[in-house]
Amino acid sequence: MSEYGLPQIVTEKVPGPKSRELLKRRDEAIPGALCGNTYPICIKRGDGAILEDLDGNRFLDWIGGVGVLNIGYSNQEVIEAVKEQSDKYFHTFFNVVVHEGYVKLAEKFNKLMPVRGEDKKTYFANSGAEADENAIKVAKAYTKRSHIICFSGAFHGRTNLTMALTAKKSYAIGMGPFPEGIYRADYPYMYRAPKGLEEGEAIQYYIDRLKKVINEETRPEDVAAVLMEPVQGEGGFIPAPIEYVKALRRFCDEHGILLIADEVQCGNCRTGKYFASEYWAEAGVAPDIIATAKSMGAGIPISAITASKEIMDAVIPGTIGGTYCGNPLAAQAALKTLEIMTRDDYAGKAAHIGEILMKEYGKMKEKYPVIGDVRGIGAMIGMEFVKDKESKEPYPEFVNGMIQTALQKGLLLENAGSAGNVIRFLAPLCITDEQLEMGLKIYEESILETMKKLNIKN
Ligand SMILES: Cc1ncc(COP(=O)(O)O)c(C=O)c1O
Known part of the structure; x- marks a missing residue:
């Protein structure tokens, strides 16, 4: 209590x-x-x-730092873990000096994250927007394609790329120009589907809309990835129906397009699974890449990107990483958070x-x-x-x-x-x-x- x-x-x-x-x-x-x-x-x-x-x-x-505080304010065990780490060292630049917390956390996430593939790799960033940007970098590196499909209602952050991916233009007033090659499909918003359609017909309607965007505004062979929130957060707490995800996954596979799940807000136990993509995986349609953040560090900034080894190892050295990514204090906070969330x-x-x-x-x-x-x-x-x-x-x-x-x-x-x-x-x-x-x-x-x-x- x-x-x-x-x-x-x-x-x-x-x-x-x-x-x-x-x-x-x-x-x-x-x-x-x-x-x-x-x-x-x-x-x-x-x-x-x-x-x-x-x-x-x-x-x-009932806001919880906008989804950051799933284990609550001031969790004593996380406080102790961060204190203990701060007695040893605050920082290393991971490319120069390796610290075990980073490696251990990656090992745990590789077991936990329901992405496709037997063997997985994970790396860390500092925020949700950075995680999404990195997921896209990985997808581009692997597919050698440059176009991205995102959705109406989507929110992915406030960097230049993620402002372009975010649907609501009030988040980007006067901030252009934005990167090219971003195309927007309609998110399967069942409550606001065209009137008179049964559930199955509404899902088909949204799939047809997606195919139209991919086939007419770009070409499937130019698309690196579809970026989707399994449950839209900022867009209005809208879950994507699993039948839609199945059809989307099929289309992606037919055309060599990667599926990225943005679990920045819906990840870390919020949806009744550790990651919402577990629902997708159980239905046989796991995503290729997951980006997560928010409650992962219980309030200390850290985010993660996970994919199969095959996908991750396509990234060219120098194109990912950053000064504070996977910082030792944040890594310890995330390790302890993961332990608590699993144990309890x-x-x-x-x-x-x-x-x-x-x-x-x-x-x-x-x-x-x-x-x-x-x-x-x-x-x-x-x-x-x-x-x-x-x-x-x-x-x-x-x-x-x-x-x-x-x-x-x-x-x-x-x-x-x-x-x-x-x-x-x-x-x-x-x-x-x-x-x-x-x-x-x-x-x-x-x-x-x-x-x-x-x-x-x-
Ligand atoms: C689904 C989703 N993606 C990305 C972001 C951006 O995260 P950050 O504000 O940490 O950059 C958010 C933030 O609310 C989000 O909800």
Whole structure:
């Protein structure tokens, strides 16, 4: 049980005076682009799924550093592992001085990552965007092709290449020119498939769209890889149906195209498996390359790229790596995180949370006219808000109102989706049943209060 127990707001309003003071200093010292007003939260300490702000307010965090804190804030075992490493050395440049933590972590990931191939190799980077860029470098090196297929709704990061791969253009305003050779297919977003199609027909529709892009905007023989999030995160917590993945995998194999799974957000136990690609592998359609990050280091920056030896050894020396990649402190944090997640069955915890959420969210969907869809896998669950269930017109104003209402009650929520009309669940997986129950209570109260504020009748 978390030392902090349940959320509690002790100031008249959030933010309290100490947080207001720091926010003022932030606004003076830091670029405005990083100083949004949605979350006036300044942390003093975190514990499990709860954070305490400078004024003593305790929030139940359903954002978890946007999927970074699957094992929670300040895990004592990870703290000890990092402390122990820092007594020895902080850094080596891995190409020059080898440290065992890097090698050990790669060995563990080679066993764990459900990519195709018997023998695998892994290397490390620092962020999700870097992992995606590196996965693409590997695919280009192996196939000797240059084109990439990505998807509508995709989010892959904020470097030049990953901004180009990301669908939402508000992440890239004024930042071009971007690399050539990137083509976008429609992500299989079943809730928003053309009206009147049965599930199988909708999947076929999305496969036809993908083939059209590959055959008409480029040529299959020029495509190095298809880059896909098994469950879209930023795009609205949308799982790709397995029948779609099967057809996609078939098409890739027919044309020598690699399939890359971006597990930056959905990896590390979030979906009820260690990696969401395990669902693909169980269906016989494992990806060729996996890129992961976020919860892998429990908050210390580290990301990983894994593929078969054959694919990895096609990379020309000098084209991958970097100063901090696989840093010793980060490697120890990741090793300990992996040990904890495996030992304490974090995938099982995600499945348990998912069951509770789907049941409770399902009841809310029946009750409230603003909830269009509830979907997800494991504890990666999204709720999509609409103005009307028939037209499915997105309702981002409702989501914004709900976020602010919940925040004042001690629950941190974040939006997702191209229209910003989805609320995502990314709470630390160490959340207790009692905390989850309390969170669901605040969540439903926030729906009701927002409906009242917006004059929506039930
Ligand atoms: C699926 C996915 N890929 C890539 C990224 C980029 O990761 P980072 O912000 O660590 O560069 C994110 C971040 O949210 C993500 O969700």
